[in-house]
Amino acid sequence: MQVILGLALGAIFILLASGLSMIYGLMDVVNFAHGAFYMLGAYAIYTLNRFLGNFGLGVAFSVIIVALMGSVVELTLLRPLYKRNNPLYPLLLTFGLALAIPDIIKIIYGLVGKSIQYPESLMGSFLLGTLVIPKYRVFVIIFTFTILIALWLFLKKSDLGMILRASTRDKEMVDILGVSVPKVMTAGFTMGIALAALGGSIAAPMVAVEPDMGVNIIMQSFVVTVIGGLGSLGGAIIGGIIIGQVVSLTSLLAGAYADVAIYFAMATILLLRPRGLFGEIGRE
Amino acid sequence: MGILKNIADKYRHIFLAFLILLCMPAVIPVPTASTILIYGLYALGYNIALGYTGMLSFGHAAFFGLGAYGAGIAFRYFNASVWSSLLTGAALATFFSLIIGALCVRKRGVYFALLIAAFGQMFYFLALSPLKRITGGEDGLRGIPVLSVETPFHVNLADPISLYFFILVIVAISILVMHRFLQSPFGSLLQGIRENEKRLRACGYNTNFIKVFSFSVSGLFAGLAGALYTIFLGYVPLNSLYWLTSGTALLMTLLGGVGTFFGPLLGAGIFIYFEDTISAIVARWEIIVGGMFVFLILVFPEGVLGTIRKKMEQFGQTESKSVQERMLNWLKK
Numbered sequence: 001m002q003v004i005l006g007l008a009l010g011a012i013f014i015l016l017a018s019g020l021s022m023i024y025g026l027m028d029v030v031n032f033a034h035g036a037f038y039m040l041g042a043y044a045i046y047t048l049n050r051f052l053g054n055f056g057l058g059v060a061f062s063v064i065i066v067a068l069m070g071s072v073v074e075l076t077l078l079r080p081l082y083k084r085n086n087p088l089y090p091l092l093l094t095f096g097l098a099l100a101i102p103d104i105i106k107i108i109y110g111l112v113g114k115s116i117q118y119p120e121s122l123m124g125s126f127l128l129g130t131l132v133i134p135k136y137r138v139f140v141i142i143f144t145f146t147i148l149i150a151l152w153l154f155l156k157k158s159d160l161g162m163i164l165r166a167s168t169r170d171k172e173m174v175d176i177l178g179v180s181v182p183k184v185m186t187a188g189f190t191m192g193i194a195l196a197a198l199g200g201s202i203a204a205p206m207v208a209v210e211p212d213m214g215v216n217i218i219m220q221s222f223v224v225t226v227i228g229g230l231g232s233l234g235g236a237i238i239g240g241i242i243i244g245q246v247v248s249l250t251s252l253l254a255g256a257y258a259d260v261a262i263y264f265a266m267a268t269i270l271l272l273r274p275r276g277l278f279g280e281i282g283r284e
Numbered sequence: 285m286g287i288l289k290n291i292a293d294k295y296r297h298i299f300l301a302f303l304i305l306l307c308m309p310a311v312i313p314v315p316t317a318s319t320i321l322i323y324g325l326y327a328l329g330y331n332i333a334l335g336y337t338g339m340l341s342f343g344h345a346a347f348f349g350l351g352a353y354g355a356g357i358a359f360r361y362f363n364a365s366v367w368s369s370l371l372t373g374a375a376l377a378t379f380f381s382l383i384i385g386a387l388c389v390r391k392r393g394v395y396f397a398l399l400i401a402a403f404g405q406m407f408y409f410l411a412l413s414p415l416k417r418i419t420g421g422e423d424g425l426r427g428i429p430v431l432s433v434e435t436p437f438h439v440n441l442a443d444p445i446s447l448y449f450f451i452l453v454i455v456a457i458s459i460l461v462m463h464r465f466l467q468s469p470f471g472s473l474l475q476g477i478r479e480n481e482k483r484l485r486a487c488g489y490n491t492n493f494i495k496v497f498s499f500s501v502s503g504l505f506a507g508l509a510g511a512l513y514t515i516f517l518g519y520v521p522l523n524s525l526y527w528l529t530s531g532t533a534l535l536m537t538l539l540g541g542v543g544t545f546f547g548p549l550l551g552a553g554i555f556i557y558f559e560d561t562i563s564a565i566v567a568r569w570e571i572i573v574g575g576m577f578v579f580l581i582l583v584f585p586e587g588v589l590g591t592i593r594k595k596m597e598q599f600g601q602t603e604s605k606s607v608q609e610r611m612l613n614w615l616k617k
Binding site: 024030077080081084087088089091092093095096097098099100101102103104107219222223226257259260263264266267270271 | 340387388391393394395398399401402403405406409410412413414527528531534538570571573574575576577578580581582585
């Protein structure tokens with residue numbers, strides 16, 4: 001049962017880590033604000049759920065709205081920084097955003113956490129022999145899996161996906177070939193944010209929706225991304241699964257050390273294999 | 285007279301700074317001034333790694349917190365004197381910064397920063413839960429007795445002004461040490477690493493060793509600042525280990541000017557002062573901090589002192605020597 005919980009947790013991590021990885025791979029920007037967008041996704045579904053009543057629609061709209069916010073951020077705040085050629089600046093900017101955005105939410109929604117009900121169709125659990133498996137967790141796992149497949153297909157088979165992958169490898173070449181790189185970066189950033197928002201929306205019923213929920217998850221997502229290797233989608237997936245299990249199992253066995261364990265794992269893996277499990281050489 | 289004049293020339297900025305610091309408690313509330321000194325020291329230490337050596341770290345709160353908890357534990361459990369506790373805190377921080385630095389030094393840029401952040405988080409969570417019995421967990425380490433200094437003469441640390449001047453003495457000595465350190469040939473090596481590490485390595489220097497050394501020095505001062513913080517507060521808050529505290533060092537350094545000597549101190553001053561005054565007015569001042577960050581990055585990435593320096597360099601190129609110019613030169617580093 002812990003394994004299932006771990007997988008569900010891992011699924012959320014994967015969503016966040018893939019977004020982070022994509023943004024880093026494309027723009028060399030470590031998006032500290034990723035957790036903030038995750039949180040925005042959760043708050044979006046919370047708000048929309050009351051209006052729409054339909055969870056699925058709510059998730060869809062949450063993702064769209066937050067992704068749009070992401071594009072605005074990229075266009076107005078990040079773009080002026082690219083010409084400075086120093087990856088430090090966008091990183092610091094996202095850091096500032098990570099501080100400011102939760103506070104804005106605190107003003108709008110207050111300090112107290114909110115909670116969302118599981119959607120009707122996904123409440124309750126399955127019985128598998130003696131195991132009680134919450135339906136929603138299974139949903140999260142399957143849904144994330146589907147999204148990942150869709151993402152993979154998009155990246156591999158579609159034109160835009162190909163352009164994105166190419167830009168991750170060699171921006172200048174793509175530019176020379178006539179593609180508008182700034183637009184690609186905006187698109188990539190938006191996609192990454194969309195993934196974060198998606199993670200936030202579907203995580204919302206499972207966790208406490210509070211303004212600071214992004215703060216802890218961003219660090220954990222970094223762990224996943226870095227373990228898998230910045231820039232590698234496959235790595236993000238494996239990393240997510242591993243970390244999901246690590247958290248889940250250590251919570252069970254040695255509660256107090258759960259949080260410490262992830263960072264310990266990250267430090268270990270980074271020290272042994274500097275670029276992460278699947279990261280590309282030369283990115284370090 | 286010649287020697288004195290030489291010393292005066294070299295150290296004029298430091299004298300100016302000390303003068304300002306001496307007068308600070310007359311202008312600002314004393315606790316705020318003390319906090320500025322402490323965070324200033326922290327940021328100055330941080331800048332040794334970031335501004336001078338080019339190593340970005342997102343986990344310096346670990347060393348600040350280690351210094352704080354080290355001193356706190358010495359006070360609480362071993363009834364140590366003020367000097368011993370300061371030493372303990374600084375030593376603990378230096379020790380760990382040495383180890384962590386040595387472990388991580390081979391990694392570049394982002395990976396390095398994140399690795400340090402990971403260690404920082406580890407310390408935070410260790411203090412939060414597993415080591416709760418020693419560290420006091422979320423409540424922080426309390427139960428520190430009322431402090432006073434006995435040697436070389438008695439200083440009652442319960443009195444805010446005495447406390448301020450005590451901290452000032454320690455910070456002043458640290459600044460002098462840092463200045464000598466950074467102005468020395470070794471300091472030039474650090475800047476060389478920041479500018480072009482490969483080239484320095486081609487010249488035959490063991491850059492990894494230098495980086496670890498620099499990082500430990502940075503950790504030392506961060507830890508010292510943390511220990512002073514414990515003395516100042518009378519207890520050790522858990523968030524001294526929190527990543528936000530790391531970000532604060534970064535913000536202050538950025539605000540004042542990365543790579544300038546007094547930048548971090550100035551940045552600390554501005555930041556703490558703003559924090560104190562604004563948080564009295566506005567409940568949610570983190571937006572302001574975040575907003576400040578964003579604004580700084582977009583408009584003034586060099587920070588206050590950095591921008592001044594840049595402007596003066598531009599200025600110096602277009603005007604001929606005049607009294608004005610010489611006065612500016614006197615102020616310029």
